[in-house]
Amino acid sequence: MVDDTKNSDFFSDSELTPQEPRVPDPAAGPESGSAGSQHGLDSIVEEFLIESHEGLDQLDRDLVKLEQDPSDPGLLSGIFRAVHTVKGTCGFFGYSKLESIAHVGENLLSKMRDGQLIFNQMIASELLAMVDAVRQILSSIETTGNEGDVDYSELVETLTRLNQGEYLASSSLVEPSSSTEQAGAAVDESMADIVDEFLIESYENLDQLDRDLVELEKAPGDENLLASIFRTIHTIKGTCGFLGLVKLETVSHVGETLLSKMRDGELIFNREIASALLTLVDAIRQILSSIEVSGREGDADYTELVKTLESMVIDDSVSISPPPDREDLKSDERRISIERRNSGDRRITSEAYGEIERRASSDRRTEVRGRRTVDSSIRVDVGLLDGLMNLVGELVLARNQILQFTESSTDSKFAASSQTLNLITSELQERVMKTRLQPIRNIWDKFPRVVRDLALSCGKKVRLEMTGKETELDKTLIEAIKDPLTHIVRNAVDHGIGSPEERERGGKNPEGLLVLKAYHEGGMVNIDVCDDGGGIDPKMLRAKALAKDLVTEKQAERMSEREMMNLIFLPGFSTAAAITNVSGRGVGMDVVKTNIEKIGGTVDVQSTVGQGTTLKVKIPLTLAIVPALIITCAGNRYAIPQASLVELVRLEGDKAQNGIEMIHDVPVYRLRGNLLPLVELHSELNVPAPENKEIVNLVIVQADDRQFGLIVEGVNDTEEIVVKPLGKQLSGISVYSGATIMGDGKVALILDVMGISKKARLIASSRLETKEDVEKKTASRDDQQTLLIFGIGTQGRMAIPLSKVTRLEEIKRDSIERSGEQDVVQYRGEIMPLIFLSSVFGNREGKSEKDLMPTIVYTSLGRSVGLVVDEIVDIVKESISVKRDYKKEGVAGSVVARGRVTDLLDYEGVIRKVDSSFFEETVEADVKLLSSAR
Template identity: 35%
Template sequence: MALDADEEILQDFLVEAGEILEQLSEQLVDLEQHPDDGDLLNAIFRGFHTVKGGAGFLQLEPLVNCCHSAENVFDTLRNHKRAVTPELMDAVLETLDHVNAMFDQVRSREEPQFAPQSLINTLDEYALPEGAAPAKPAAPGNAGQADSAADTSAVAAGEDPGDITDEEFEQLLDALDDGKQAPEKSAAPADDKGAGGEDSKGGDDISDDEFEALLDQLHGQGRFSGEVASSEVPDPDGEDNTDSDDKPAEKSEQSGGGDSDLISDDEFEQLLDELHGKGKSPAETAKAGAAGETPQKPAEGKPEDKQPEPAPKKADQAAAPATEAGKGGGGKPSAPARENQPPVETSVRVDTKRLDDIMNMVGELVLVRNRLQRLGNESEDSEMHKAVSNLDVVTTDLQSAVMATRMQPIKKVFGRFPRVVRDLARNLKKEIGLVMHGEDTDLDKNLVEALADPLVHLVRNSVDHGIEGPDVREKAGKPRQGTVTLSAEQEGDHILLSIEDDGGGMDPEKLRQKAIDKGIYDQDAADRLTESECYNLIFAAGFSTKDQISDVSGRGVGMDVVKTKIGQLNGQIEVQSKLGKGTSIRIKVPLTLAIMPTLMIMLGNQSFALPLVNVVEIFHLDLSKKNVVDGRECIVVRDKVFPLFHIKRWLVPSDTGSAEPDNAHVVIVAMGTKQVGFVVDQLIGQEEVVIKPLGRALQGTPGMAGATITGDGRIALIIDVPSLLHHYG
């Protein structure tokens, strides 16, 4: 069944609730580390309450029901009636999983599914004060038929409709109207006259004055209105107002001094709770009113919020609308406090496709800029040089501004890891803390999405393989709790990500033996591997240091996926480890994938672009000084040996038989920890290029990442270094 809701309202809900749910995942894990943090408890309570309110407006009953039960738990926790325990957090985190699943269903325009009743019952038990017996007799879903409804937890165990329907609202109005006319006939005519005239009973709509009168009936006059409080100050019968010592009356007197009808967030929360009760349905309130109960009944659970004495208030009630009308504020409560309103929202929601289109246009502008720069350099006209220079500055600023609109903080990726580490640590019976740095580092939104899966693999790998058990750590003289550190920082036009742990580290000898057992290397080749090369064996397909396969690891798939994904992002990955001390994995990826800085080279008459992220150094080489090792050409630079590849033989086949020059340029490129030398004919220089996908006929060409248009108007192919070496080398 498709979800039937107003699209604009639904979009607002999805944006707001999505941000709240992301924060809740991080806040809940943080709460387990700081269970006595009152601000954190209140923030989580407000999060569930806000999601419940938005879901109730859209009549998403399963979401309302689930959030309401979680909200009750945190209401109990923040009132210090129960302590945070791992078992309670397990139930709440499971609830958040169901809420996220429902949210995804709503995002897909599907009706959300109800959470298991057993989970709701568990939450209702945790919502009771510590040591209180669960109210099981009230479990059936007919909580609305109980007129007393004094037990909040009993109602919460039933089905909570969460939102008031039109019929229930009409029923509530009728019940209040009957209650007015029967016991308070003397005050009713004045109220009816001043509140809407003769049509107040017959029409379907009520006026603003009638709604004000309805609120006064529910809460007493002046509970949340600054105007009413101020109008009572010059009242000659003001001595009646001083008889009540309750806090809401004092609050209204203070708020009246600001000449504003606005209420604070806390007052609005209190108003909602008193209207419906905690878990109490609106229909129940209406039926209670029809049975002759006073409208103040829903607030009985809060002794500090008892209503003021009704007798003196009724006398003032008829005068209140007139007083407000005289001030011009009866129907427009926000008008006098306009200067105190929050600033107007300055952000706007834009479709990501539109941002991509703008980025593509800026890319085309960059190509035109490069072309004009090339022409300007060939011209001797000073005015031409000045105009091209100005265009270069403006284009660069525009490019930076548009790229900034596509940037997102990497916190969107980091935010999921506290929950991942927490759940995995409990599953593996380990004690692990997660430390995060640089969460506000920005990078392209496409990279944020692409990095999510590789980072999850790496963090899970650190928790499972890296950190030892508490007893093992204690015997080794380490703290029982291990630490996983996740950090991000910007370095030039690249982002550096690191995942570090203080676990047992990796043993190079064990990795060598595993490589031999798996058939990846023979004994001689494995013995020649350096420690760094041994560490990189973890990225080989099917390679795993675990002897037994579990639901967490052991299949040798995750790290292979990580290396492939980072390579697709034109990134590099490096592993450092020390036995008994821990392991560090560093990832370097470009800030954006849309515009790439490259080194332009020539192979024969054809232009090629090497991603600058792969380029380590460039030097001129006398090819007569090269060496041959195991049938492969090599060069020695500063006592380091680099394999040498003539990529012209791979990419320009027509020149295969041509004579090789005695001298050539060599570009040292890096892929992770490996470095090789590419022999090229000519170096053109550094140039920013816009990556264009290859046509259908060239898609899948080994070693090619795409194409671009150079500053001289020619087409250049962009080299994919890992793919090129994998296929040819």
């Protein structure tokens, strides 16, 4: 309904078209009917209309400005360019009327540009009249699909007159030389803007070219694509000719010539031409970037490329004259467009006649849509959106503060209005976030070219399918995943998909299939990259990793298939047999993974041998505002992003005491039958432990594909937090991903679950440690040893590494027997010698009166010895700093354990003293024992 009203509004407002607007007259002639009726050209026409409308508005303004300041070469150039673009495009579409008007305008302008004519009021009026005429024709095209039959010959005549004779009379002729000089001097300043604009526009155009060329290769007969490509190159050529970029113009000119041949059906599009044209696009891009950087076209030599392209033109068409010189460009262009009208269009039209009836009705819709696109979208500077986003962030914080006040207030009116504020803020936040969302298409669109080039260079055939192009995500994230995604795609083509012969041998379609899928799921954006190649053999990965010393054999043995798969993310890992241009250097997937994790995403690989590989990338929608759980630890609040949260467990009373069990020094919790490793947040952060042991709060989180429980002091609430970066002094601390401001204005740190799990060395089981890691870890375990502390006689306390203790026994005094000089005891069917440590160290015979004597059993190579002590004191974890200031028999050194200096028992010395042969054949066994203890 709304649309209908708008429609009628539109028609009543429009002051155009005396003729029947809805049904195009078939007799209107081939040229006028052709463009509107050619089925697929619609979108191009629409685009052209939008662009032209914008251009015309600009023209209006510029002309008026130029009238005030006739000597401004920047303005003049802008006008010239706009008119030229309109002319070029409409010539191509076969709008002859439009073209002839624009053409005389252009001629006039070029005279002025060259300093042969000076801008005056009369010229201004005529040019403005021309703009109006162009606008009128455009409107007519918009509504009816043809140019309308208003007669503009008078206008054309006036303009031509101005161009040729009138200027002599009006004495506005000036000395060409002086004015050109003047213009030249001013060009530098005012040209900069135009050049900038030209660059931006051209880059966009080039991306479009890339896509279109690849498409065209697949469907060489597609007229629309060809038209679009032609138009793009023509625009670039026209503009750079005007800006005096000779090299660029030469290069694009040959491309244009080649394309025009194809358009006229004299040349057939093939792979060579596609490659040559793509090279051309690259060359143009190169020149553009050189212009951007240095303001010049650069010294690269493109004559080769030009020659190749020229030879293509000449080879297949004898009848056509050689490519014209630069000076001839103007006339040549005209010739092309005329040719087109004469030959090409007739063909198109004859095909299209049948469609005219059907199109007539839909034309109206098209025209309305076209107009609306002009009105309904604007270009906004990204900086502005960023600023807006920041402000919304602040607003969210202020909202949070007010909501906090609301809780303590009883005023119902206040509560109601703060509730409204709450709703509006949330809505605003969502909307503003949406303005920053961009379809993933923006990065995907370059993949067809990437895949095509790569497939060609590897001699493969790859078809690329993309679904979910419109899936949106935050602009910053789009930027961030661009490179990782490109890498994954390249990998898939290079390693994933085999050569056509290989594939045929495997009974597959010789053409490989690469599918990109994007979709929203659970508040995350999922991107899948699937190939139907040979897949990855996990065992092969393992063997490779072993060969490269990236994992130890022990680790390799225990690996699950999934872990083997994840080996590809290890730094330094590469499966490529040979290093190619593209990949195989072993840097890649680990960088991909790191980069994706940096933005809070995950990447996972699934593969079936012989069927293909899928890489699943998951990334959050946005980074700026995230929901998070607020927890406390040692009086400070911390935020845990909800994305990594799994569940909360609260243990009270008995459960708090017994629910958490220890395996060595690692706390674990049985969660529904599964053993969950726990990490104490306070010990990871090096802050005091909570005093309240009655209640234990577990926050179950997920890092990578690994779950663990975080023991925290208190769990508050979930809140929307605004993520702010940390200063550079703190950015190196991996357990924080940023900071945020809480409702009360205080700062809270945001915990990075991944960082914590790495710090707690929990991630090891899913992301394999490298060999180096393991070695480092053992090294640190070595200085951090668990010690058994025992007491003997007057010596006081001594310690022995717990790893050397096989068992602790209490031996009954009356079970002691003597064998020769030695006290022995029957122990597990063997005779075990006993060493009374108190007698080794003590002055007195330290056998206490106790009946049960605590004994440390030390075993080596099946032989045991009992070290009898007076009491077992404690087990502590200390870093051993052996001090050997004094050498005392039986003492290997001393450590500080529990704040007291404790001697370390030289158990080897003591045992050797009693049984000198005890260690002789056991040295090796001892080492084994040690390593297995690790």
